[in-house]
Amino acid sequence: MPESKNLLKMLKIDKSFPGVHALKEVDFDLAEGEVHILLGENGAGKSTLIKILAGMYHADSGQIEISETPTVIPDARTGRDLGISVIYQELNLVPDLSVAKNIFLGREPVLPGVMKRVDWAKVEQESRAIMERLDVKIDVNAPVRSLSVADQQMVEIARALVFDCKILVMDEPTSSLSGHEIEELFKAVNRLREHGVGIIYISHRLEEVHEIGDRVTVLRDGEYMGTWEVKEVELDFLITQMVGRTLDEKFPWTPREHGEVALRVRGLTRSGVFEDINFDLHYGEIVGLSGLVGAGRTEVARAVMGADPVDGGTVEMTNATKEKEEIQKLPHYPLWMALVDVVVFMLALPLFTVIFQGIYDPFTLNMNSPPPLFSGNWFYEWILGGPLYNIPNGPTPYLVAAGLALIRQLGLWFLERQYRWRTLVVDFVSWYALAICAMVFTSLFTQNFVLEWVMIWGGVAMIVIRFLTILTHERKWTPTLAIRRGLGLLPEDRKTQGLTQVLSVAFNTTSANLRRLIKRWLLNLSIEKDFVDEHIDQLKIMTPNQETQIRFLSGGNQQKVVLAKWLFRRANVLIFDEPTRGIDVGAKFEVHSQMLQLAKDGAAVMMISSELPEILGMSDRILVMREGRLTADIDRNEATQEGILRYAMTAD
Amino acid sequence: MSAAVSAENEKLILGYPVKDIPWERVLLISAFVVLMIFYTFATENFLTLENFVNVVRRDAWLFFLAYAQTLVIVSAGFDLSQGSIMSVVSVMAWSAMLHFGFFIGLIAGLGIGLLCGVVNGFFVGVVRVQPFIATLGMLFIGSGTAQLWTGGLQMGGAREGATLPKHVEEAYVFLAKGNLGPIPFTFIWILIALGAMWYLLKYTRFGTYVYALGGNEQTAISAGINFPGMKIAIFGIGGLLCGFAGLLLSANVSAAGEPRLGGGDQLLQSIGATIIGGTHIFGGRGGVLGTTLGVFLIIFLVNGLNIMGIDTYRQQIIVGLVILASIWVSTLREQKN
Numbered sequence: 001m002p003e004s005k006n007l008l009k010m011l012k013i014d015k016s017f018p019g020v021h022a023l024k025e026v027d028f029d030l031a032e033g034e035v036h037i038l039l040g041e042n043g044a045g046k047s048t049l050i051k052i053l054a055g056m057y058h059a060d061s062g063q064i065e066i067s068e069t070p071t072v073i074p075d076a077r078t079g080r081d082l083g084i085s086v087i088y089q090e091l092n093l094v095p096d097l098s099v100a101k102n103i104f105l106g107r108e109p110v111l112p113g114v115m116k117r118v119d120w121a122k123v124e125q126e127s128r129a130i131m132e133r134l135d136v137k138i139d140v141n142a143p144v145r146s147l148s149v150a151d152q153q154m155v156e157i158a159r160a161l162v163f164d165c166k167i168l169v170m171d172e173p174t175s176s177l178s179g180h181e182i183e184e185l186f187k188a189v190n191r192l193r194e195h196g197v198g199i200i201y202i203s204h205r206l207e208e209v210h211e212i213g214d215r216v217t218v219l220r221d222g223e224y225m226g227t228w229e230v231k232e233v234e235l236d237f238l239i240t241q242m243v244g245r246t247l248d249e250k251f252p253w254t255p256r257e258h259g260e261v262a263l264r265v266r267g268l269t270r271s272g273v274f275e276d277i278n279f280d281l282h283y284g285e286i287v288g289l290s291g292l293v294g295a296g297r298t299e300v301a302r303a304v305m306g307a308d309p310v311d312g313g314t315v316e317m318t319n320a321t322k323e324k325e326e327i328q329k330l331p332h333y334p335l336w337m338a339l340v341d342v343v344v345f346m347l348a349l350p351l352f353t354v355i356f357q358g359i360y361d362p363f364t365l366n367m368n369s370p371p372p373l374f375s376g377n378w379f380y381e382w383i384l385g386g387p388l389y390n391i392p393n394g395p396t397p398y399l400v401a402a403g404l405a406l407i408r409q410l411g412l413w414f415l416e417r418q419y420r421w422r423t424l425v426v427d428f429v430s431w432y433a434l435a436i437c438a439m440v441f442t443s444l445f446t447q448n449f450v451l452e453w454v455m456i457w458g459g460v461a462m463i464v465i466r467f468l469t470i471l472t473h474e475r476k477w478t479p480t481l482a483i484r485r486g487l488g489l490l491p492e493d494r495k496t497q498g499l500t501q502v503l504s505v506a507f508n509t510t511s512a513n514l515r516r517l518i519k520r521w522l523l524n525l526s527i528e529k530d531f532v533d534e535h536i537d538q539l540k541i542m543t544p545n546q547e548t549q550i551r552f553l554s555g556g557n558q559q560k561v562v563l564a565k566w567l568f569r570r571a572n573v574l575i576f577d578e579p580t581r582g583i584d585v586g587a588k589f590e591v592h593s594q595m596l597q598l599a600k601d602g603a604a605v606m607m608i609s610s611e612l613p614e615i616l617g618m619s620d621r622i623l624v625m626r627e628g629r630l631t632a633d634i635d636r637n638e639a640t641q642e643g644i645l646r647y648a649m650t651a652d
Numbered sequence: 653m654s655a656a657v658s659a660e661n662e663k664l665i666l667g668y669p670v671k672d673i674p675w676e677r678v679l680l681i682s683a684f685v686v687l688m689i690f691y692t693f694a695t696e697n698f699l700t701l702e703n704f705v706n707v708v709r710r711d712a713w714l715f716f717l718a719y720a721q722t723l724v725i726v727s728a729g730f731d732l733s734q735g736s737i738m739s740v741v742s743v744m745a746w747s748a749m750l751h752f753g754f755f756i757g758l759i760a761g762l763g764i765g766l767l768c769g770v771v772n773g774f775f776v777g778v779v780r781v782q783p784f785i786a787t788l789g790m791l792f793i794g795s796g797t798a799q800l801w802t803g804g805l806q807m808g809g810a811r812e813g814a815t816l817p818k819h820v821e822e823a824y825v826f827l828a829k830g831n832l833g834p835i836p837f838t839f840i841w842i843l844i845a846l847g848a849m850w851y852l853l854k855y856t857r858f859g860t861y862v863y864a865l866g867g868n869e870q871t872a873i874s875a876g877i878n879f880p881g882m883k884i885a886i887f888g889i890g891g892l893l894c895g896f897a898g899l900l901l902s903a904n905v906s907a908a909g910e911p912r913l914g915g916g917d918q919l920l921q922s923i924g925a926t927i928i929g930g931t932h933i934f935g936g937r938g939g940v941l942g943t944t945l946g947v948f949l950i951i952f953l954v955n956g957l958n959i960m961g962i963d964t965y966r967q968q969i970i971v972g973l974v975i976l977a978s979i980w981v982s983t984l985r986e987q988k989n
Contacts, residue, residue: 077876092874094867096936097860105864106875108857117855 005032006068007198008053008167013062015048022048025062026224028217030167030198035189037209037230038202040219041242041645042293042610046202049219050169053200054086055079066167085160086169089176089294091152095145100127102144103159130158133195134188150181157188161197168192169200174208175294176272186212204292205627206235206649218242235650243612243641251617252593254600258620259283261318262573262604263487265304268313273299274628277313281573281604286595288619289608291648295625297608298492301575305489306477315477317485317573483512488571490562492578492608498562499550506532506546508561513569535564540590556580556587563594573604580614592618612641624648676930676982677942684949691956698959705836709829710904711951712838713738715944716897717922718929719849720890722943725926726853727886728866728935729776729783734922735914736794737768737891738898743801745899746808746909749816754823762895768794769891770884777883798911807909821907828903838900845893849940862886866935917968924971925950928978949974 008030015023023045030036040046051057053064055073064071066082073079093102100123101108109119127140136154144152153173160168170189174182189199189212201212209216209230216233218225218241225241263281268274274296281287289297302308304315491497499508510517510528517523532546539560543553550558559579566574576595580588595618599605609615615622622639624632624647632647691698717734724731741761749757768790775786808815816824830837853859861882864872873879901918902910929946931938950971957967 076874092868092871094864094871094936096867097863101860101864105860105872106877108860110857115851115855116857118857118860120855 006030007032007066009063009065009068010049010053011063011065013049013052013059013064015045015052015057015059021222023052023059023222024224026219026222027227028224029227030200032166032198033193033196034214035193035199035201035212037213037216038200038219039206039209039216039238039242041612043221044219044242045222046219047171048222050086050171050200050202053079053167053169054084080163083164083166084169085163085165085167086171087153087156087160087173088171091149091156093144093152093155096143098141098143099138099147099155099158100124100140102155103127103130103140103162105159107162126162127158130161133161134158134191136184136188148181150177150184153177153185154188157192161192165197167198167200169202171202172204172294173201174203174205204294204649206238209235209238236646239642239645239649243645250589251614252589252596253618254596256284256599256620258285259602263304263606264314264316264318266314266316268300268303268310268315270299270303270308270310272628274303274625277630279623279630279633281606283572283602283604284599286599286605286607286618286620288615288622289606289625290610290612290615290622290644291625293610295648296628297625298577300625301489301577301606301608304482304575305487306479306482307489315482317482317487483569483571486570486572487575488566488569488573489575490559490566490577490579492581494555494558494562498565499558501551502549504547504549505536505541505543505553505561508550509535509564509568512565516568531568532564535567539564539594554584554587556583556591559583559587559591560594563591572602573606574598575606575608577608578610579607580609580611612644615639615644616641626650674930676978677945679981680928680930680942680945680949680978684945684952687949687953687956691952691959695956695959698956703955703959707951707955708842709836709838711947712828712842713897713901713904713918714921714925714947714951715842716845716893716900717918718925718943718947719845719940720893720897721922721926722929722931722938722940723849723853723862723886723893724783724890725923725931725933726866726935726938727862727882728869729883729886730787731772731887731890731894732784732787732919733768733772733790733794734890734894734897735916735919736791736798737765737894738901738914738918739798739911740768740794740801741765741895741898742902742913743798743807743909743911746816746902747801749820749824750808750814754820757820757824758827758899761899762892765895765898766888766892769888769894772891773884773887774880776887777880795911795915798913802909802911804911806906806911808907816907824903824907828900841896841900845896846940846944853939858882858885863936866932866937868936921950921971924975927975930978930982932982933979 006029008028010026010028012025012027013023014025026045026049028036028038028049038046038049048057052059053073055076055078058074064073066084071082073082073084094105097105100120104123104127109122111117111119124140131138131140131154134154134157136151138147138151138154144155147155157168173185177185189201192199201208203209213230215227216230216238217227218238220242259282261280262283265277265279265281268277277300279287289300291297299308303310306315495501500511503511506528509532514523517525517527519527529546535541536543536546541553541557541560541564543557550561553561563574579591579595583591592614595605595607607615607618616636616639619639620636622632622634622636622644623630624634624644626648632644634643634647688699697703717738720734721731741764744764745757745761747757748760752760772783772787772790775781775789776783779786808821815821826837828838832840853862861872861877864875864877865879865882869879897918898913902908902913905913925946926938926943927933927946928949929938929942929944931942953971953974954967957970
């Protein structure tokens with residue numbers, strides 16, 4: 001495109017955050033009708049650059065020219081008015097409004113007249129026109145919630161067009177799309193290109209560079225590496241441009257003996273998130289899990305922990321008890337079981353009524369004489385109830401009880417309740433609550449209390465059935481069970497998921513295992529005090545005292561408290577998710593040393609990290625994930641930054 | 653892409669593709685019909701024009717309250733102060749009527765309702781207090797003010813000394829009980845309110861923004877919608893409707909200033925009718941047509957029970973069960989999606 005006009009020029013953009021120099025004099029430019037791909041590792045500064053363009057951040061220095069006029073973009077609104085639209089990964093739509101209304105949200109045309117009527121016909125018509133322009137078939141009257149993610153993305157693009165956008169930024173648009181949907185998206189992008197829109201395209205998929213891009217710019221560590229015509233560059237060249245971070249950091253790594261397998265993961269799958277994950281983790285080993293943000297690393301860790309449901313696969317922890325636990329999607333409460341429950345209940349109903357009538361009336365607290373075992377016609381007395389006992393008048397209570405039972409069972413079926421031990425307790429309680437409600441309710445309108453007995457014994461029968469069913473099923477892998485087996489997860493977002501910010505260091509350390517503090521039915525806080533003191537020393541947690549609230553601690557010290565929490569829980573298989581994110585260099589070294597010490601003491605450690613130097617520096621073995629799949633299992637000695645990045649970014 | 657293709661191939665029932673049938677609405681209408689049939693057979697006087705007119709005339713206030721609540725809830729808000737706005741409006745409008753005549757009193761009542769609503773909206777939109785908290789404050793302030801105004805007594809009616817002039821009182825009562833030819837006045841008020849709200853929500857930018865705010869507040873704000881202004885307008889309109897409901901109810905009860913007018917279960921009934929009518933409690937979905945159905949269901953359910961001679965306590969239990977059932981139905985549907 002030799003004659004195409006220059007849309008955007010960003011010159012010597014510089015931006016620092018406290019502690020990080022995010023962008024170092026970055027240049028960027030975009031021509032009309034061009035797809036300019038922005039490449040870089042995690043944290044290379046791509047999103048900072050985009051946010052500066054969109055007006056969400058302000059550059060410390062540098063100049064932005066739009067259509068060759070120097071421009072200042074003070075806020076997001078100005079950015080939009082200048083024709084800059086950003087489509088973020090999280091889509092920004094109102095789910096209940098129709099596609100057309102979403103496209104025109106905030107700028108609906110109003111018909112002339114006092115009634116201020118919105119011209120919905122025009123909105124619909126123009127939305128259709130835009131959809132045609134993009135050549136996609138979306139019903140513009142359908143609510144957005146009924147669309148697939150890909151279609152929602154099209155709606156976002158359409159919306160950008162209505163805002164008369166000249167510069168469209170797409171942040172990883174293909175990360176949640178399937179192959180066919182990506183094709184559709186590319187078609188739409190090509191159509192935009194024909195209309196002269198300049199597109200900045202951020203992607204982690206290197207294949208897409210040649211498929212859709214015109215030019216490509218690489219950032220590394222906030223530095224501008226260069227811009228090339230896509231036709232002139234090879235993928236390998238781009239990869240070498242992206243890596244090459246200096247390895248000047250020190251890592252306290254030493255070789256160790258590895259023990260037997262601590263954690264064995266086989267075929268772990270969660271559709272759309274990750275697929276067929278297999279790996280072993282040995283005692284005394286540190287395994288690094290690398291990959292780009294969004295490759296599914298955290299999700300795998302959470303699934304191994306039992307925190308998220310999975311569609312298939314097993315997690316096996318071979319700890320001292322050698323017990324095998326299976327992750328398995330348990331069968332839902334099946335319809336046949338619901339029907340069996342109802343039938344049993346309805347059969348039990350007249351029988352129990354007859355048998356237990358007259359023994360004990362809970363309302364009057366009268367003990368009546370029990371029915372005679374035999375006084376002539378047993379069939380008459382035991383099966384039909386006979387005239388001796390108070391048989392409820394009319395069918396009403398039976399119908400009400402049967403109706404309630406039916407509603408409950410169908411409800412259970414709908415809600416896809418799973419069998420668990422806890423379910424049993426819940427069942428028991430809810431059944432009795434229901435029985436009492438039903439009793440009170442019917443007693444308001446009728447005058448007998450038969451129903452109570454009926455419900456109670458029906459409930460007992462049902463719980464026995466449920467009990468037997470549970471015995472025949474395997475146990476579900478839950479965080480409770482995983483933790484009991486010695487698994488500990490130090491989450492990426494430690495501030496909210498790992499710690500309670502407003503509570504003390506001591507409380508946060510011991511709260512995950514209060515049982516360990518219990519002596520004679522009470523919490524013995526001296527155990528807590530000793531343990532926390534010892535570990536404040538051992539882990540070098542910088543805190544005034546144990547009672548300090550967590551929020552006053554720095555990030556590194558917070559991380560150490562999370563670690564102390566798992567040590568208190570006696571966890572020996574630990575998963576660190578981004579353990580050193582947002583931590584300063586000194587504390588980083590501390591965390592790494594602790595990790596190593598744990599491994600030396602025989603724990604199995606898995607470390608998820610986006611920082612290649614950390615992965616290379618600390619791991620004995622490196623696993624790489626790409627788009628929900630494990631693509632590589634590399635030994636420490638054979639690993640290089642280029643190699644890892646290649647596995648993380650390209651399909652083999 | 654997929655939505656359009658599948659819609660073409662699908663069977664249509666009454667013009668709806670099968671998966672888009674508004675089951676909640678269908679269920680609501682059929683529940684109402686079943687109820688009608690049941691009462692018709694169970695009682696003698698239920699299915700008469702007189703009964704129908706009486707019920708709608710007496711409970712007309714609930715329509716306005718429920719419309720106000722619907723508007724607020726659709727925009728992901730919540731208005732707890734409706735009852736006490738009714739009380740304040742009742743006593744203050746009565747005082748204004750005593751001194752300045754009927755029309756000034758009417759306007760004063762509506763104005764005070766509007767003012768209370770705008771204050772609610774100010775706290776929600778500008779100060780950014782949670783709607784629940786902001787309107788809880790207004791609940792206490794309103795009921796306190798109403799009681800302080802009158803010393804806790806009913807004004808007019810039984811109280812000696814001050815009564816409305818005869819013609820003013822007649823006009824006041826006429827507002828709620830009068831007829832225009834054969835048609836009760838309240839029907840006209842209800843139809844006007846329904847029509848206006850429906851138009852507002854469906855055909856104006858304001859209405860679209862109400863749904864947008866309820867559906868995804870961040871998106872709405874980033875699309876340039878004026879959040880504080882919208883909240884003030886929404887709660888303001890809500891307050892205005894509450895004010896009118898207060899006038900109707902006090903005219904209907906005694907044509908007196910009643911400081912505890914809205915202290916009963918009026919608020920709860922308006923929330924109940926809104927929820928039964930299919931408005932989503934967290935906003936974004938719903939509308940006044942559904943709410944109208946919800947109000948009809950509640951008032952006729954209660955009316956039928958009254959005719960059958962079942963007392964208020966049991967009636968409340970039954971209304972509660974109906975609300976739970978309606979929410980259950982919508983949750984089940986959501987989980988399926």
